[in-house]
Amino acid sequence: MIQEFKKIWKPYLIGLLWLLGLLWPLLGIHPDGTLSFARTFTVWLYIATGISICAVIYLLNKSDALGPVTAPIGNARKALGAFGKTVPTWVWLLALLVVALIYPQVTNRYAQDVAVNVLIYICLGLGLNIVVGLAGMLDLGYIAFYGVGAYSYALLNTHFGISFWATLPIAALLACIAGCIIGYPTLRMRGDYLAIVTLGFGEIVRIILNNWMSVTNGPNGILGVKAPSIFWPSFAEGFSFELLYLKKLHYLYYIALGLAIITIISVRNLNYSRIGRAWESIREDETAAELMGVNTFLLKLLAYAMGALFAGLAGAFFCARMRFVSPESFTFLESAMVLSMVVLGGMGSIPGIMLGAAALIVLPEVFREFETYRMLAFGLAMIVMMLFRPAGLIPAKRVGTRSEEKEG
Amino acid sequence: MEPILELKDVYSSYGSIKALKGISLKVFPGEIVAIIGANGAGKSTTLMATCGIVPIDKGDILYQGKSISGLMAEKLPIMGLCQVPEGRRIFPRLTVHENLELGAFYRKDRAGIEKDMERVYDLFPVLRDRTKQQGGTLSGGEQQMLAIARALMTRPKVLLMDEPSLGLAPLIVQRIFDIIHDVNESEGMTILLVEQNANLALQAAQRGYVLETGTVTMEDDADKLLHNEEIRKAYLGE
Numbered sequence: 077m078i079q080e081f082k083k084i085w086k087p088y089l090i091g092l093l094w095l096l097g098l099l100w101p102l103l104g105i106h107p108d109g110t111l112s113f114a115r116t117f118t119v120w121l122y123i124a125t126g127i128s129i130c131a132v133i134y135l136l137n138k139s140d141a142l143g144p145v146t147a148p149i150g151n152a153r154k155a156l157g158a159f160g161k162t163v164p165t166w167v168w169l170l171a172l173l174v175v176a177l178i179y180p181q182v183t184n185r186y187a188q189d190v191a192v193n194v195l196i197y198i199c200l201g202l203g204l205n206i207v208v209g210l211a212g213m214l215d216l217g218y219i220a221f222y223g224v225g226a227y228s229y230a231l232l233n234t235h236f237g238i239s240f241w242a243t244l245p246i247a248a249l250l251a252c253i254a255g256c257i258i259g260y261p262t263l264r265m266r267g268d269y270l271a272i273v274t275l276g277f278g279e280i281v282r283i284i285l286n287n288w289m290s291v292t293n294g295p296n297g298i299l300g301v302k303a304p305s306i307f308w309p310s311f312a313e314g315f316s317f318e319l320l321y322l323k324k325l326h327y328l329y330y331i332a333l334g335l336a337i338i339t340i341i342s343v344r345n346l347n348y349s350r351i352g353r354a355w356e357s358i359r360e361d362e363t364a365a366e367l368m369g370v371n372t373f374l375l376k377l378l379a380y381a382m383g384a385l386f387a388g389l390a391g392a393f394f395c396a397r398m399r400f401v402s403p404e405s406f407t408f409l410e411s412a413m414v415l416s417m418v419v420l421g422g423m424g425s426i427p428g429i430m431l432g433a434a435a436l437i438v439l440p441e442v443f444r445e446f447e448t449y450r451m452l453a454f455g456l457a458m459i460v461m462m463l464f465r466p467a468g469l470i471p472a473k474r475v476g477t478r479s480e481e482k483e484g
Numbered sequence: 485m486e487p488i489l490e491l492k493d494v495y496s497s498y499g500s501i502k503a504l505k506g507i508s509l510k511v512f513p514g515e516i517v518a519i520i521g522a523n524g525a526g527k528s529t530t531l532m533a534t535c536g537i538v539p540i541d542k543g544d545i546l547y548q549g550k551s552i553s554g555l556m557a558e559k560l561p562i563m564g565l566c567q568v569p570e571g572r573r574i575f576p577r578l579t580v581h582e583n584l585e586l587g588a589f590y591r592k593d594r595a596g597i598e599k600d601m602e603r604v605y606d607l608f609p610v611l612r613d614r615t616k617q618q619g620g621t622l623s624g625g626e627q628q629m630l631a632i633a634r635a636l637m638t639r640p641k642v643l644l645m646d647e648p649s650l651g652l653a654p655l656i657v658q659r660i661f662d663i664i665h666d667v668n669e670s671e672g673m674t675i676l677l678v679e680q681n682a683n684l685a686l687q688a689a690q691r692g693y694v695l696e697t698g699t700v701t702m703e704d705d706a707d708k709l710l711h712n713e714e715i716r717k718a719y720l721g722e
Contacts, residue, residue, distance in 0.1 A: 353578075353585065353586060354589060356575070356577070356578060356582075357575050357578065357586050357589075359577075360576060361574075361575055361576075363569065363573065364573040364574070364575065365575075366537065366557040366558050367535060367537070367561070367567050367569060368561060368586050368587055368589055368634065368635075368638065369558050369559075369560070369561035369562055369589050369590040369638060370586070370589055371556070371558045373556075
């Protein structure tokens with residue numbers, strides 16, 4: 077214990093002082109020009125005490141002084157893991173589905189709202205996973221297709237009164253076409269260059285939405301989009317079907333759940349298909365894939381189109397849920413968020429991305445108590461997650477360590 | 485006899501740098517042809533141009549009497565022309581089995597693929613023990629074997645091989661050349677071999693071409709090249 081402490085006390089103290097240096101400008105300098113120190117020191121003391129306790133526990137654990145406590149926990153974990161393996165996968169999936177189905181019955185509006193968000197982002201993350209995780213193309217403008225889907229529904233609904241269900245395939249198709257239009261000229265590029273070009277295209281779409289006043293109503297957005305509707309049998313005056321708008325949040329939750337399940341199943345099937353294999357070969361080595369007879373250009377375009385398709389579906393739903401769209405929802409930050417979900421969850425891993433989406437949506441909500449420091453805590457949580465699980469929360473089984481990681 | 489593969493006065497360049505300045509060569513069915521030459525002579529570019537990866541500026545490439553220059557690279561394996569690229573270039577994060585399946589990507593005949601899979605596993609027993617292992621975790625020699633096996637899965641009529649001996653232990657190199665010989669002998673597969681190790685290549689081949697700065701400076705039977713004074717001085721280190 078003492079030995080371990082000797083090794084780390086210097087960087088530890090420097091770290092604490094550095095934190096103080098970072099905190100003071102944030103807390104101690106006030107807009108009216110006055111300076112204060114008391115608040116900084118109290119906050120700093122809280123953090124320092126917390127971290128010191130963590131450090132002591134960490135050191136104790138490292139020097140095996142905590143053996144009597146950790147050993148039973150470790151055993152329990154092992155036993156739990158063994159138990160988990162004996163239950164077949166479909167039981168887990170069924171349990172998850174049941175939980176998802178009864179979720180809105182036992183939760184309040186706020187929790188449902190967060191859950192709907194998570195489901196939308198699961199669709200987006202899995203769609204982007206096709207492009208980034210499988211085909212290996214870094215796409216920084218992915219949210220543009222989400223925007224295309226959302227605006228497709230908004231415009232078709234407000235101008236022509238086309239219903240949500242009829243628009244879903246149209247929105248998906250339009251997003252697909254947008255994917256091909258953007259993909260065709262950009263896919264000749266590889267790696268970093270592709271990332272920059274997709275970033276540019278993403279911005280182009282947003283700026284068009286922002287400035288094309290006559291069609292998109294610019295930054296004011298489009299109001300009065302109808303919620304999804306269904307025909308519900310009504311027995312009021314004899315038997316007839318009544319048009320029912322699904323405005324209640326828990327109806328929307330079920331639609332989102334349906335979309336997410338469709339996305340999960342399709343992406344899973346794509347992942348294990350011949351096409352998925354070909355995508356992976358392109359990710360691994362494009363030239364070699366070409367030499368083996370893989371039509372790289374067409375398949376890359378297909379990856380783009382498929383990714384865009386799921387974004388389009390999610391976008392149409394997003395618009396139907398908000399009953400309003402504006403270009404603000406499709407900024408680069410959103411693209412970055414979706415990409416973070418994919419990377420954080422584990423590229424190419426479907427459960428990983430689901431968990432990543434949940435983490436990135438739920439964490440900022442959890443940190444609401446920190447008020448203005450919410451995003452600071454969120455960023456810190458992301459750093460910690462990536463430090464401890466660099467390959468993602470649930471790394472994909474098929475995708476092992478990357479070559480650059482192995483060398484390190 | 486008609487050549488199965490013929491390059492006619494092929495020019496190619498990377499930007500302003502001329503890599504090939506009029507390469508002409510013929511490969512006849514069933515033979516092993518070696519291309520030797522120093523670094524930067526244009527050996528790999530010749531193969532990459534043949535496979536349609538590097539575009540050619542001038543000249544023509546004929547395969548079975550038909551021009552293939554300007555065809556998309558991915559069309560060639562279907563026609564029976566496949567390359568084992570330099571530096572192996574296997575798919576590192578896919579398993580050995582998946583690598584081999586990708587070799588048979590364009591093929592639809594399940595039974596034939598199964599049969600060929602067995603055949604390459606017989607040729608390279610090491611791979612059979614490692615079917616579930618990721619390609620990137622194999623040793624250099626095993627990766628080279630995987631690259632050759634993957635190419636064989638396309639059922640090539642002409643196999644282009646770029647530096648199969650690169651960075652491998654002499655014993656492994658010998659094994660690989662035995663297998664090259666074997667495939668050529670038992671199945672009559674035509675092989676165009678690019679090598680820096682001139683001695684080895686000329687011993688394996690029936691005919692050879694010597695490349696220097698993008699042009700063919702000599703072509704002859706491999707035996708004669710092997711005993712040529714100049715060649716011995718320039719490429720065999722004597």
